[in-house]
Amino acid sequence: MRDYYTPGEVAERFDLTLDTLRYYEKAGLLRRVDRSPSGHRRYRSDDVELLDMIRCLRDTDMPIARLREFAELVRGGDNTVPDRLDLLQNHQERLNERMAEMRKCQTVIQHKIDYYLGVLADRAPEPVKETS
Numbered sequence: 001m002r003d004y005y006t007p008g009e010v011a012e013r014f015d016l017t018l019d020t021l022r023y024y025e026k027a028g029l030l031r032r033v034d035r036s037p038s039g040h041r042r043y044r045s046d047d048v049e050l051l052d053m054i055r056c057l058r059d060t061d062m063p064i065a066r067l068r069e070f071a072e073l074v075r076g077g078d079n080t081v082p083d084r085l086d087l088l089q090n091h092q093e094r095l096n097e098r099m100a101e102m103r104k105c106q107t108v109i110q111h112k113i114d115y116y117l118g119v120l121a122d123r124a125p126e127p128v129k130e131t132s
Contacts, residue, residue: 004034004042013048014055028068029054031075050074060095 005013011021024030030051033041043051054067062070070087073080 003045004036005045005048007041007043010043010048010051014051016055024051024054027064029064029071057091060091061098062091066091 007018007021010016011018025033030043030047033043033047036042050071054071057067057070066087070084073084073087
């Protein structure tokens with residue numbers, strides 16, 4: 001992994017807009033971004049690794065406040081590992097509950113699809129019988 005990445009490279013890697021990337025910075029999910037000697041923003045490789053985890057947590061509906069808490073714990077060093085583990089285990093439990101609810105909804109939807117397919121099959125015109 002390289003030492004630094006441009007905002008464009010990071011945005012492309014995670015399919016983000018530059019505005020979203022700046023929002024993550026302002027929300028405290030990423031530490032203060034370094035600047036190159038020419039003044040351009042650049043991200044450290046550990047910022048990119050953290051952003052990978054943040055995207056995963058965000059995609060599973062972790063609120064921004066919890067994401068910020070997680071990011072701060074990561075930046076706090078190895079002594080925060082128990083707190084990070086607790087935060088992730090709690091999130092995993094909520095995610096498991098949500099997935100179970102989604103599976104129930106999926107079953108209801110599939111039942112309705114099957115019902116409608118049956119209704120349409122009953123309405124299908126009978127094939128025309130050929131007569132000689």
